[in-house]
Amino acid sequence: MTVGEQRARPDSAAADHDEQMVANAAGALDVVRTASATVDAELDAIAEEAGRQVDEADSAVDDVSSLSATIEEIAATATAVSEQSERAASEAAEGREAAAAATETLREAREAGQAALERIDALTTQIDRIAEALSGIDDIADQTNMLALNASIEAARAGDGSDGFAVVAEEIKSLAGESQSQADDIDALLADVRDATDETVAQLERAVERIDRASDRSAETKAAFDDVTDAVDETAADIGSVSAAADEQATTSERVAATVERVAESAGSVERDIETIRDARSEQTEMLAEVEEALESAAGSRERELAEAVRIPTGIDGVDALCDGGIPQGGRAVVRHDGAGPVGRLLAQLCAAAIADERAVSLSAPPGLDRATLDAALDAVGTGVDEALATDRLFVLDMFDDWGAGRNVFDLDRRSLSDVNERTADRRDRPLLVVGNVAGEIEVLGERAARAARYDNDDGVLESTDTVVNVVDDASVSDSFAAFYAGAADQVLSLTGGDRRPTVELATAVDGAGGVSRPVAASAEPPFLTVADGES
Known part of the structure; x- marks a missing residue:
């Protein structure tokens, strides 16, 4: 039989067409079977992954909720610390102002002490001048006594006619003695004043020294308060930033928690969808088995023909x-x-x-x-x-x-x-x-x-x-x-x-x-x- 004769036979062409359809259907069935196996494997992987995602999402929800509570606690603590820092800054500022006032007061006290020293120095000078004057009075008293003595001697020589002169001499002597006595009292008093003045000067000098030291310490205290105030201000600012960040993080954490919950719900939905697909796949498998059985029946005659073929x-x-x-x-x-x-x-x-x-x-x-x-x-x-x-x-x-x-x-x-x-x-x-x-x-x-x-x-x-x-x-x-x-x-x-x-x-x-x-x-x-x- 030639090729042309083979091509002219309609029953042969129809048979070839039928055989080709059966072969194509068998091939397509194998593709579906292969794809189904792949789908099953992927469904198993997806199901496993979805289950893992559900577990992880639930765990993440718990973790995020715990994290949110922790962040809220941190935010509250940060707010409290920020308020305490602000109070500390305010108190440090007040301490700095008090230190500054104390320094000013000490400066004024030092100036007053210096002025007192200067006045005491002036008083000492005046006392020294009084002492010099008293020394002159002593000299005058001594000379007056000498004059009174001389007058008494001259009155004795003169006899009875000099009684008045003797009385005068005696009075002068008495006045000189009284002046000497008062000069001695004044000198003793000046000595006491000089001693008291010296003691006062010594005390004022010691007070000025203490005031100087207190002033230095006050200045140091003020500088320390300045440093404390600056540090507290910086700390307050940092804690304020932490508090703001914690608040923002708490808000973000809440959004994340909501998102994770939605993911968990979606993963659960995927699990349910996979079960639905599994049911459909089970039904499809049964249908494929029926198709395969039909194809095997249709292919039986071809197998017998090919078994006998050249x-x-x-x-x-x-x-x-x-x-x-x-x-x-x-x-x-x-x-x-x-x-x-x-x-x-x-x-x-x-x-x-x-x-x-x-x-x-x-x-x-x-x-x-x-x-x-x-x-x-x-x-x-x-x-x-x-x-x-x-x-x-x-x-x-x-x-x-x-x-x-x-x-x-x-x-x-x-x-x-x-x-x-x-x-x-x-x-x-x-x-x-x-x-x-x-x-x-x-x-x-x-x-x-x-x-x-x-x-x-x-x-x-x-x-x-x-x-x-x-x-x-x-x-x-x-x-x-x-x-x-x-x-x-x-x-x-x-x-x-x-x-x-x-x-x-x-x-x-x-x-x-x-x-x-x-x-x-x-x-x-x-x-x-x-x-x-x-x-x-």
Whole structure:
């Protein structure tokens, strides 16, 4: 049956369409299942986080409430201290004024003492002058006594006729004696006055000295009061600032407490929402199970058909053994890799084996599969890249300008994907093996267009005998993309670099089995890979 005949059969086209819908639904179901697992994990994480936030928020509310009470207490204490500081400042100011007044009084007392000393000095001078006058009086009294004595002597010589003169002389003597007596009394009195004056002067001098010392101390006291007043004023100002800050902090703390309470309420609401989502997820899981059951029922006939289908060899004995002879014709396979394994060599062998099996290959080369590697693989089966391109057995979708110009090498920067598919459909004359590069499609087409394309990406080019192998790089393709292609695939091979040596695993077989893994050894010559017999 030719390609044209295959394309003309409407029942075959309808069957292909139905199979594609089932495959797409299976892939979508796998995406939903993967997303659901992710959502469940995220819900668990969110629930745990929300619970922790509730606990922390409740604790924070308690802490903030306690802090608010402490801040209010600090504010009240600061206010009281501020008031006490203001009183202390006022009292210190009064003390400073009293010290200043005391200093002024002492200054006045010192001036008064100095004035008293000066007056006493003047009095002493006058006393000294009186003493000098008294000395003169003593001299006069002595002379008067001498005159009285002489007069008495002369009166005695004169006889009876000098009685009056004798009386006068006696009176003069009596007055002189009285004057001498009074002068002696005055002298004794002046001596007492001089002694008292000297004592007063000594006391005044001592008082002035004490006043001087008191004045100095008063000045020191005033200076100390000045320092105290300044310090108290500064303290009062600082405490006033602390009080204002504490008041503001108390207000802020109250706002924080209110906010934390709202956060706690929100976290509680999140917990309730999560429970609602969990209920919805549980219902969704049941629905997915029903869909999966329906898809499994619809896919049963396809599994039986593919189980009996012709196998396309991979060119690697150990891989063919894993895949029960190779990749089933008309099937959809996925090769997943982690970027570290020799995926390019595996695909080069697959393309060479398909061309040797009289098939055409449409290749979107992933990283690691270059022209030289493919040429070496084709040369091992009796052809080469140039010959395969020229005879329409190889079509290359050159996504990154790695293959150069030539027949059947399509530059996707210059040609659309639909145009490339049309040219491939017109030129190929045998069943087609399509090797797709999912990461490349995303990079060239954009994620949105690549999502829209997925398995509906060949615009009617594929026939029932055509086979698709999509290459998925787990390191650069999102989990949802990988899950779709793996879920829609009939067969999934995984190639990983491993810690010490690569392995190949049949993750999903046509009959739904899988999970068999084998160690792989790579070489520079075709068939490039050797698969060990035992499981890794």
